[in-house]
Amino acid sequence: MPNAAAGVLEPRIAAALHDAGQAALLAAWDRLEAADRRTLGADLSAVDWDLLREMRALQAAGTTATPGLPDLTRAFTPPCLVLGQADNPIPPGRAVERGTAALAAGSVGAILVAGGQGSRLGYDGPKGLYPVGPVSKATLFQMLLGKLVAARRRHGRDVPLAIMTSSATDSATRDFLARENSCGLAPDRIFVFRQADLPALDATTGQLLRDRQGRLALAPDGHGGMLTALARSGGLDWFASQGVEHVVSFQVDNPLAMPLHPEFLGYHLLTEADFSTQVIRKREPGERVGAVVDCDGVHRVIEYSDLPPALAADRSADGRLRFHAGSIAVHAFARAFLERAAAHRDSLPLHIAFKAVPFVDERGERIVPRSPNAIKFERFIFDLMPLARRVCVVEIDAADGFAPLKNAAGAASDTEAHVHAALVDHARRLLARRGIEVAEGVAVELDTARIIDEHDISLPAGTRIESPRVVGRA
Ligand code: UTP
Numbered sequence: 001m002p003n004a005a006a007g008v009l010e011p012r013i014a015a016a017l018h019d020a021g022q023a024a025l026l027a028a029w030d031r032l033e034a035a036d037r038r039t040l041g042a043d044l045s046a047v048d049w050d051l052l053r054e055m056r057a058l059q060a061a062g063t064t065a066t067p068g069l070p071d072l073t074r075a076f077t078p079p080c081l082v083l084g085q086a087d088n089p090i091p092p093g094r095a096v097e098r099g100t101a102a103l104a105a106g107s108v109g110a111i112l113v114a115g116g117q118g119s120r121l122g123y124d125g126p127k128g129l130y131p132v133g134p135v136s137k138a139t140l141f142q143m144l145l146g147k148l149v150a151a152r153r154r155h156g157r158d159v160p161l162a163i164m165t166s167s168a169t170d171s172a173t174r175d176f177l178a179r180e181n182s183c184g185l186a187p188d189r190i191f192v193f194r195q196a197d198l199p200a201l202d203a204t205t206g207q208l209l210r211d212r213q214g215r216l217a218l219a220p221d222g223h224g225g226m227l228t229a230l231a232r233s234g235g236l237d238w239f240a241s242q243g244v245e246h247v248v249s250f251q252v253d254n255p256l257a258m259p260l261h262p263e264f265l266g267y268h269l270l271t272e273a274d275f276s277t278q279v280i281r282k283r284e285p286g287e288r289v290g291a292v293v294d295c296d297g298v299h300r301v302i303e304y305s306d307l308p309p310a311l312a313a314d315r316s317a318d319g320r321l322r323f324h325a326g327s328i329a330v331h332a333f334a335r336a337f338l339e340r341a342a343a344h345r346d347s348l349p350l351h352i353a354f355k356a357v358p359f360v361d362e363r364g365e366r367i368v369p370r371s372p373n374a375i376k377f378e379r380f381i382f383d384l385m386p387l388a389r390r391v392c393v394v395e396i397d398a399a400d401g402f403a404p405l406k407n408a409a410g411a412a413s414d415t416e417a418h419v420h421a422a423l424v425d426h427a428r429r430l431l432a433r434r435g436i437e438v439a440e441g442v443a444v445e446l447d448t449a450r451i452i453d454e455h456d457i458s459l460p461a462g463t464r465i466e467s468p469r470v471v472g473r474a
Helices: 011-019 023-029 034-045 049-061 091-104 140-155 170-179 227-233 237-242 262-270 309-313 337-342 381-387 415-435
Strands: 108-113 163-167 189-196 197-199 210-211 218-220 246-251 275-281 290-294 298-302 327-335 352-357 374-378 391-396 444-446 467-472
Touching: 011 023, 023 034, 034 091, 049 197, 049 374, 091 140, 091 262, 091 290, 108 140, 108 227, 140 170, 140 298, 163 170, 163 227, 163 237, 170 189, 189 227, 189 237, 197 374, 227 290, 227 381, 237 337, 246 262, 246 337, 262 275, 262 327, 262 391, 262 467, 275 381, 298 381, 327 381, 327 391, 337 381
Parallel strands: 108 163, 108 246, 163 189, 275 391, 444 467
Antiparallel strands: 197 218, 246 327, 275 327, 290 298, 290 327, 352 374
């Protein structure tokens, strides 16, 4: 970028800014120091101007409602296989057998999405480094990567793992993995790739915002950024080179996630689904999880903010919520499906959210707003669902597989305290199945690298645990 290095705005970029109606930035450029021009020039040269046009149109529409939603009054909850339920159309035992065989054959890979900014949690660093273990203080990364260590021990094969980072989390994540010896996984079986950023726009004017004099206000492009980033980084080819045919994705903030559950994988494989997904039974209309629905024969996930309150509260005659299949973002994909989807630029639509985004104003002052002033754009991986030829929905018990860390202490849900309670409760239930008692009020935790389920617990029945303990740790 010779021109920007010399402090001159490249004519191509100047023209694009002009065409995109970005008068504020063009005016600001003239007042910038050389160093700021260099960095801003670099940010601008990465802008996708066609996409910016699309983003401006969404901003001008002024609504957070997802465009192109079908008429949800025609939607219903699709049939779900229920984990462990004997009268499923596919017997659970058969699914376990099939999933176990795939894990033993080494044909299953995993993607951990860990590029989010974690703004609600307010933790200084990537969420993966948050010490969430109720007794051990193990980080989210340690607990989740531990599950792949345990799977290797049980099935005798590595599960190749791709970790998605972002500009917000990349270097701290790589440093962490180096420092912690990849949490016990083979480093050559981990592929770290970085998702893209998208610019934030002023919510009223649609102008590009600057975070500093010489930097655009940028944010990761949502967990759906995974699709393009995986393809561009060579991640899909890497999975193919590792012998992976099916990939599970899971999120860094859910330490109870069970992406490698053999029964779940078995259903995915036996139904020959392109896209399988774990759901929990929604009990309250206000639960902030998306709903898996079938509308006009097409499966999709409807964000909770897109589901009109009356429909969200609608119940069937048996008292169940009409839309009860709550998405927890644990998915399984056929690798071939991801390859097909990645080949299309428009596979995933943009969603918009109003957020408080710090910016430099026209006088050059940095403003940190308290209320939303900007629009951020994100893609969601679940929007791939309508493109799948076959979708398999598997209901799991939330107490076994869903405890997300989203909010700072004091919030009504999804705080560290809630996650601790869920992890301890889960450990207690598994221990109880082996006849092990835990004294009231005592915190217990399972070492995820050693214990997948109660069969891995070696303490003798009748043991009583009287003080905080990490079970499974040598
Ligand atoms: P959330 O939507 O909860 O976002 O992400 P977040 O960034 O963690 O938290 P807030 O909304 O700023 O408070 C759900 C999962 O998707 C990942 C996150 O890391 C988390 O695992 N994610 C989210 C990405 O990988 N990239 C993104 O751009 C957004």
